[in-house]
Amino acid sequence: MSSGYHFSQKHILGIRDLSPEDIDFILQTADSFKEISSRAIKKVPTLRGNTIVNVFYEPSTRTRLSFEIAAKRMSADTFNIAASASSVTKGETLIDTARNIAAMKPDIIIIRHSHSGAAQMLTRYIDASVINAGDGTHEHPSQGLLDMMTVREHKGRLDGLKVAIIGDILHSRVAHSDILGFTRMGSSVHVYGPATLLPQGLEELGAVVCSSLEEAVRDADVIITLRIQLERQNDPLFPSLREYAQKYGVNREVVKLAQPDAIVMHPGPINRGVELMPDVADGPQSVILDQVTNGVAVRMALLYLVMGNS
Amino acid sequence: MSHNWLFQNGRIIDPDNGVDRQGDLLIVDGRVAPAGEAGPDSVRTIDVQGCWIVPGLIDMHVHLREPGQEYKEDIITGTRAAAAGGFTAVACMPNTRPVNDCASVTATILERARQGFARVYPVGAISRGSRGESLAGYGELKDAGAVAVSDDGLPVHDSQLMRRALEYASDHRLAVISHSEESALARNGVMNEGIVSTRLGLKGIPTAAESIMVYRDIALAEYTGKPVHIAHVSSAMSVDLIRSAKARGVNVTAETAPHYFTLTDEAVQDYNTSAKMNPPLRTEADRRAIHAALADGTLDAVATDHAPHSMLEKEVEFDLAANGIIGLETSLSLTLALVREGVIDAGRLVELLSVNPARILGVAGGSLASGEPADVTVINPELEFDYREESVVSKSKNSPFFGWPMRGRAVLSMVGGRITFDLLGRV
């Protein structure tokens, strides 16, 4: 770390806003917090007296729980607001909610929302730090960071790695954060999926768009599979889940094309037998549970850093 | 109020009559007087040194929101904004509440417009209720004062209905203005599809959604031999289709809006809902293609698609925000920028903003010939001004252009010899 470096992000809205130095610093900080998680007493007083509000407009047990555990391990006071699906169809609701929460003077707001840009919008109405826990099909920066942390832990570096991202790139905020993050840290990101699920401009984001699963995965150091959202099947972008599993699913044969020590990741929850076969998900190359563990450490680091501690 | 005026020392730009000269323009009894005639004693002189005197500007595509959504705009505030932007006439789209698909709504609009600050030309609906099912009553719309028909805001999906609209409207001397959009391709889209939509995680609208329908409309015009006017052209692909159709002699005309030749989809950055409109802002290549098309005659008119929306519709998540921006008070300045950049000359500007809209709609105006109604706009092409939210005349403030360096604007608007806007401080 260069001596003049200072972490100065007030909000974590997307990997897009983070420099390589920021990412590196967050990952270093997360590494040190991971140690706390391995202690018998997994709690530090760092954020005592700070109020953190979780606002989840979309059901997400995992991410919400991960942030909540992170906050509790740092002794912050946490509150959850689960907005019911029926009350969020109108935009006024987000602003009203934002103003109401602002009146409670929280220090950090963690928001999950089905519309891209919702987290950024919140920053216009609220003084608190805002952490984006996933907005629409935009970004999911804490997931991108925990993915990078997990890879770095296993590979010792990010620079020069081949990272294959397979599946629904179009609707995946995880894919967007991963592409931005890994390319920024010097990895070579290769993406593949049905052409109907590849958005425009991926090359300009720095990804290599592959024309076959084999091309994407061959000699890869990391394979990231993405969740197919079953509810999108009423606007079908591919003919059937069965065909998807056959043509785009990651199975043991596919993994064999990668480096022998390649690791396999998935942001969860997995549709077993669709985008990822059970023998791979539970096999020796899978680091999916490490991702979950690292998620808490990364989120502790983010809470810590946005409060101006560095 | 006197209707006798003498504009002195201006540059008179009247391309329809082949005029571009330094001189005076005399208005007597609300009409343009023959050049060189001495005015009556009651004439009042206005020195417009350094300014252009042009036939009154006509915006052929605005949404005045009355009747039904007067909290966004009404005919008085909308025409006041028009006058402030140098417009002496506007054509207002029928997507009001109720839809202007019959004589009574048209008559209501015209009645209200008598108190306004610009001529108002109502555009009736192509289909009843703009539902795209059956033809509206073009005969009664025409009798009541409509000048064109459009289902603007919505495309006419049914090509058979569109064909009949072109045929039947020509019987009644009504222009047909098409909002060309293939809605299956555009479904749920909120901005141009491309690198910026990918970066922002927003659902894109491909340019093909526009150009497919532009071609459908051209094919129908070519087949029937009836005219069609394409509204708010946003893409290079559509421009190419229109250019080649014109070369074949198809009776097609087209407009674009200042935002399409000024901005690109990069303006959506940070989820700016003031940069959300339909069709969406496109890429730099599209913007350049529109410049070329304005210069070479492929595009006939600049129209604002002035679409006032309140905070309720705009201060929301980008996905949920209403489409459209206001434009009456910025259109002229943004078009003048094209003159300064050398894209078009001053005469072409007057064609795009006055002569051609009058011809396409079949209304008076676009000319300063002797005997014409004195619809006149005086433009100071160098006057710089601050475009700020507080200074907006329109009832709504949804513009992406606040804080832009604006240079050149109307300093006086006159409708039939009556001054409707005056920055020179005379009225």
Ligand SMILES: [Zn+2]
């Ligand atoms: Zn339209």
